[in-house]
Amino acid sequence: MDRRSFLTRGAIGAAAATALAAPAVAQSNPQIRWRLTSSFPNSLDTIYGGAVTLARYLSEATDGNFEIQVFPAGELVPGLEAAPATAAGSVEACHTVSYYYWGQDPAWAVPAAIPFSLNARGMNAWHYHGGGIDLANQFYAKQGLIAFPGGNTGVQMGGWYRREINTVADLQGLKMRAGGFAGSIMSRLGVVPQQIAGGEIYSALERGTIDAAEWVGPYDDEKLGFARVAPYYYYPGWWEGGPTVHFMFNLEQYDALPANYKSLLRTAAQAADADMLQKYDWLNPIAIRNLVAQGAQLRSFSPEILEACFNAANEVYAELDATNPEFKTLWDSIKAFRSEWYTWSQVAEYNYDTFMMAKANAGQL
Template sequence: MDRRSFLTKAAVGGAAAATLATPALAQSTPKVTWRLTSSFPKSLDTIYGGAEVLSKMVSEASDGNFQIQVFAAAEIVPGLQAADATAAGTVEACHTVGYYYWGKDPAWALGAAVPFGLSARGMNAWQYHGGGIDLYNEFLGTKGLVGFPGGNTGAQMGGWFRKEINTVADLSGLKMRIGGFAGKVMEKLGLVPQQVAGGDIYPSLEKGTIDAAEWVGPYDDEKLGFYKVAPYYYYPGWWEGGLTVHFMFNKAAYEGLPKAYQALLRTCCQAEDADMLQKYDSKNPAALKSLVANGAQLRPFSQEILEACFNASQEVYAEMTATNPAFKKIYDSMVAFRADHYLWTQVAEYNYDTFMMIQQRNGKI
């Protein structure tokens, strides 16, 4: 066969192969448009922005064929109804936090954060490599949902207080904007939990309707100006040692996607899970310095208070595991993982970080 004949046949063969491949490619990347409702307002750019990051990644990776339109809280449904709307098929997806729905079933909270649970790194390790994602999806599947981690705030702050809190007795009768598990734990110590929407927290603190409020951390808290009316800023937020935000998808809609799109969603969710934590870690230091410069008074919760809260949380967990099999199955897995996680992190990580923090306090770094 001469060279010209070979090239001609190769060209024809290549064209035929390309023609045969095109239908398969089209099948794997069809045109799909979804709607996603967020539980967050656009003003919280880091946590709300996570859904926009996911949308952009999915669009770029599918050459624009898979589009996810993002809507802020209340544009389609209120923020605390995001998972309900997704399960019902009103929208195909949401970006939300599992513990918002803990009143329906406490097991919802375990995929997000519970008092004295895991740190951000611990949550990620348990979820991706300790069976956490599968266990949570076993539960979510009964609600018509599929979920994947889609962001983490890291350990949150313990909130803003109008007066100093030095002892457990100081919590008695205190009206605090705090909900979920933390509120139930705090009730055992005499605190009175209050459900207050984000936009109403500042005026409630200013008027004295509430005595304290928790939100997220320095970057988000600074925007709301709490330091002006409740100057004592406590830490840590023991109820959210590593809050996981979730992307949840309507189960039927997710299972109806091509396998390539399902894999793409899982990959992009994991990328955004990492991205959000990186953003908070980069933005919180400057925000904390700014808050202190403007009058915020940093205070650690005393060991007495932390011990009392820990003990109270164990009472709550004992009550829940005794009556809720779904909660117990996920909780037992998380607790077993937590024991080994803190066994390891107290060795290298803790000692390295502690040494470096001492150098920072001594002005050497």
């Protein structure tokens, strides 16, 4: 065999291999174009940004073949209608908090956050290693959806108040902007829950239409300027110890994806989930100092108030356990882990953090 004929045949062989490889790559990475509607405005860059992060990771991993276009609340779908729109196929995906839909069924709230549940790390442990994702998806599948955790704010603040709240009696008649499921529990203590969109909270507080409002935490709250109109900033937000934001996908559209895209979607969602909490942990320390400098007066809820709220929540849970088997299945799973989680948390983590907090307060860090 002469060298020229060998090289010619080799070139032909390489070209043939390339021709065979190209369709295989195209088949494994088809072009997918989805739309995702967020329940959040794009001005809240951290919580809204979780969906942008997901979309970027997917695009980078597929050379732009799997593209998700992200739309802020209200641009395609009202923020509180994101999940129903996704289930109906109006859009392929959404980024939302499932407790927004508790009015349809209280079971919606459990995989996100309900009062006195787990903190962020506990929720993540339950979701990823305690079967929480699978249990939640058994429920979501009946709605035409599949979902994966897509962010967490960490324990939220207890809200902004125009006056001090020291006792349970101070809650009587308090008109408070409070999210759905938590509001139903607060109402048992005399609070009058108000459903007000985020962009309208400031003016409602300023006019005195409401007496208090909860939102998220220092970084997001600072953007909305609440310290100027309701100076008392309470903690903790016992109704959202570790609220999980979810990416939800139309079940039929998800099932139609190639296996590698499904895997990428789950991986990108978990990465975006971790990124949101990390970003809040970085930004909230700066924001809380800014808020105090602007006049925010930090107050902790009294033990009396926390105990009363805890008891009211347990009354509601007992009623739901007796009437709603899907709520009971999800809540029983979290409760079985909750005690173990807090027993472990107080051993090493709590003692280390307590010591370091004392050093910080003494100006030694």
